[in-house]
Amino acid sequence: TPTNFMVDCLRPRNSPFNRNAANVFTEDFLDKVVNHSWYAKANIPVRYCEYDGVYNGFMSHLTTVKSHFKELLAEEEDQVKAKQKKDLCFLNILCTFACTDFPIKLFKLRLDTIANDPLLKRHLAFMKGLGSQGMSSDESKDENARMISYLQVYPAWRSAQLASLLWKVDDVAATNVSIQIGKRKKSGTQLQVRPHRDMVNEEATAPPGLLRNCYDANWLVKLSERQKCELQVQDGDYNFTT
Secondary structure, eight states, X not given: OGGGOXXXXXXXXXXXXXXXXXXHHHHXXXXXXXXXXXXXXXXXXXXXXXXXXXXXXXXHHHHHHHHHHHHHHHHHHHHHHHHHHHHHHHHHHHHHHHTXXXXXXHHHHHHHHHHTOTTTGGGHHHHHXXXXXXXXXXXXXXXXXXXXXXXXXXXXXXXXXXXXXXXXXXXXXXXXXXXXXXXXXXXXXXXXXXXXXXXXXXXXXXXXXXXXXXXXXXXXXXXXXXXXXXXXXXXXXXXXXX
């Protein structure tokens, strides 16, 4: 209808829907020109006020509109493919580094940070129990510098509370290594924390035997009874406050 007018750029230009839309537009346009004095001062040539002229002009314009629409769809599809490729590459990196010694290095750095920080020290025993397997989704290191550099990413199994504690430890570690001693930076492995991602690593292996609130509740629900048994979740919640 004239008040709820639309065309369908996904269908062919000459589809029944678009032909009907062209008829609605033509009739409404001629009604406004003839009966409501639209464009009266424009002195529109008579041939452009005939039904066929308006109809054909509309269909010609629809061809242009559909062409631009296809270009937008192609750009959007390219962006989706690029994101999928990037995400696939990112997940491959996660899986690769989960199998290297990187989690061990990150675990040792976090352990050292907690042991030497008065506010975090009470979590030392918990961190030891978490082990390097608890670092299984923190990835991406710089091979050309003595630095642990990783994107902050949730492994699917890890709860937000546990993640927040680990990221707090990383903030302290990053501050520690930024402090210069004399004219040289503090020795030891440096830590560079990159921004959070909205992705999760579904392939990250969950360490067994942790307290219940160390695991993501939604992730736990999806496990089979056998998997839950193997995970050996401990009753009770850990106090993550610092």
